[in-house]
Amino acid sequence: MLYIHKIKTRDFHTLFCLFLTVSAGWFTNGCGFVPIYGESVKGDARLLKVVEINRIDDRIGQKLRTRLRHKFGQSGPPKKPRWALTVSLTESIRGLAVQRDATTTRRELGVTAKFTLEELTSKRRGRFQGEAISINSFNEMKSEYATLSAENNARTRALQILSDEIRSRVMLAIRNPTFFDK
Incomplete structure (x- = not known):
């Protein structure tokens, strides 16, 4: 007792x-x-392999599509896709640190991805929509090449963040069909 x-x-x-x-x-x-990064990741990888990733405009879109295919474990387009992912990107650059002579020394690069995941095999044909945003900054230097290199590096970081975010949200939507509009 x-x-x-x-x-x-x-x-x-x-x-x-x-x-x-x-x-x-x-x-x-x-x-x-069920945790996203738990033991069932192998089963989830099979689910992501049947997501068809549609073409994304411009070079930045091409890079994002390549990253998404890598994150989804795809080596090519799926033979029998169950879902279709459509992504549209917008990019903006603005000055952050403005000096007295009106020149900028730091810039902010923002990339917004609006995406739609559509069911292809289900009779109800639901769709899940989302938006992911990544904001990165870089220094503007005296050398134009150095500034361009820093801008490209910020863009690469933005695409990495966006691909991780889109993968997570797509996985959540696939696991939970109530996320889809009917």
Whole structure:
């Protein structure tokens, strides 16, 4: 028989924390929660391989499409696609640090990706829409080549962030069909 009045406060606190941790695991398991980066990633990779990634305009779009194909584990277009992903990109550059003579020394590069994931095989043909934004900054230097190189580096970082964000959201939508509009 357990006598609560004989348990020290520190031990009670430890037991209570253990109880909360275990019960939190039970509750999240019961609601269908599955971590994106957990053990079931291999099964998820098969789901992403059947997403057809449509062409994206311009060179930056081509680079994003290549990154998405890599993130989705694709070596080419899927033979029997279940979903189609359409992405449109907009890019903006603005000056951040303006000096007294009205010249800028730092710029901000923003890339916005609006994407739509459409079901191809289901009769209800739902669609999931989302938007991902990445903002990176770079220094404007006296050398035009150095500035161009820094801008390209910021663009590459933006595409990395966007591809990670789009992959995560597409995976969430595929796992949870209630995200799709009917």
